[in-house]
Amino acid sequence: MRILIVEDDPEAASYMVKAFRESGHVADHAPDGIEGYALAREGQYDVLVVDRMLPKLDGLSLIRSLREQAVDTPVVILSALGQVDDRVKGLRAGGDDYLPKPYSFSELLARVEVLSRRRSAVPGEQTAYRVGDLELDRLSHRVARAGKEIVLQPREYRLLEYLMKHAGQVVTRTMLLENVWDYHFDPQTNVIDVHVSRLRAKIDKGQSRALIHTVRGAGYVIRDGAR
């Protein structure tokens, strides 16, 4: 996956470039808005990571200009401004995700990977997900493991649906909170863990193979362990 990082702080940029490369991606760096715009317009990137405050051309204007030029590369906005209003502004300008600084790299990586996958996914939503012997039917809202139906609460269902939609990808607690609960704040306690462990109890308990895995320091992933 090719990632363009538009960030004026050289230290933060080099850290990101290095970390993305270590994760097996190709990462380029642009130190200001103009150069970022020029590189991004070529459209060779899968995801753009854009700092909101940039010299020469600020992040939001950069994204707006790209969208006007019909460049639809997914964008993650990085910003020191973390308030609700700022996030709304960022998304309105054409950003696809908004990550307030300071962030953890695993959070950024998870979001970038989800965005790039979304782009390459075949158009049209799937009506059923399958991970190993776990099946989720999005039309009837039925979940079954090894053909045996599992009864889930509505929220548990949505949590599983999100995990399965991004099967094989790490999703962070914040991503779950944002996408399953639509909350964009940080709850003081890790409430998400308890929800996941409840879901896990219903999905994996008594099974020889666990599907929902905890990724240390990052979040959760659902995948068939055999693969």
Add this chain to the structure above:
Amino acid sequence: MTALAKLFRSTAFKLALAYLLLSVGFAGAMLVYVAWNATRLIDEQIRSTLEAEANGLVEQYNDGGIRSLVITLDARARRPGASLFLLTTFSGERLAGNVGAVEAGTLTTAGTRDIEYVRSDDTAEGTLHRAKVSVIMLPGGFRLLVGRDLEERERLGEVIRRAIWLTLAVVTFLACVGGWFITRRVLKRVDAMTATTRTIMAGDLSGRLPSAGTGDELDRLAGNLNVMLDRIGELMAGLKEVSDNIAHDLKTPLTRLRNRAEEALRTARSGEDYSKALEATIADSDDLIRVFDALLMIARLEAGGAKENLADYDAGEVARGVAELYEPLAEEAGVELAVSADASLPVHGSRELLSQALSNLVDNAIKYGAPGKSAHVQPADAQAPAPAVLVTAKRQGPLVEIAVADRGPGISEADRTRAVERFVRLESARTRPGFGLGLSLASAVARLHGGALRLEDNAPGLRAVLALPGK
């Protein structure tokens, strides 16, 4: 500026001067009017006296002839305080009277006028006196002059003139002295105020403006300024407390973070030790970021920010949503979390922020709301209620009230009002960093919605109520 120059420039001096000119002018005009009226009255009186006297004498002449007139005139002229009389022949020869000589030509025309004359009995020869005279041509060529000396009137005029000058002098003097004293008094108080404000400006906020206790304008001004200073003092003290609390909230996790890093450096042996220490360090910095975010958010809300993107939403849904989010956590902590929310509770504001505020309250209630952690509950109390948190949302008159009630130790009555103030830390069991921030944030969010956060006694426990105006 010299004291005198300052005095001249003062408002009080200008006012005193204006009053001085006004009063002097008015007194002067009054006196002139009185004097003019008095002389006019005296003139009138003299004129009528002369007329009456002349008529009497003409009658006398008509009845008794010239001889009778001469006798009468001689008799009248000798009375004390007599009028002036002169009777002459056609050629001007003097027949009777007490007037020595008159201006030439006086006797040739009849009528009333003012003349100068010489008294016949005057010791000082040739002294001229002023008189008002009436000249009558009698049949037979005689001329009769009846007059009245004007010395009296002139003396009166003199008295009045002197009175005018005296009055003006006294009024001017009094006005000057009065103005001086009033100005001095007012200036002194204003100077005292200026001096006090200067020390206050220099940084000593404890100074207060002096008050004379008379309740006048200056006192009221001083009173208002003092109230303003009190308010500023309170705000400054609040700010100081805020910065102290912020320092505490930030320094505690920073110290922990630093200690942990130091300890790892000192004692860690294996790579696993290091990664454990680093993970703990990251967790600490996440805590720090959380506190920092909360502080920024509160500061922004308190500054009147976040007014954009406000919308109508259902508060009951928020209550149910947050309760649902925390329900597994509560269960894990052995706390019974129940929610009861009415249908359709529309409010105007930020769903996101209210959710955050409410989640803070619920989080606090689960963490601190268990009675077992309370120092007040006796261990022997077998009837201690089960730990429970109740989230309710209902309409209360025009308000929508979202309440989080626990059965923990609660907050003492005295601390409850203080607790909702900005960044207040209570010196009680709940002094973990962040607890005060949760209440402050909830309070700020309530204010954003035009409502308020209220803390009540849940007997036992704490009931935090977000009272928001309903739509």
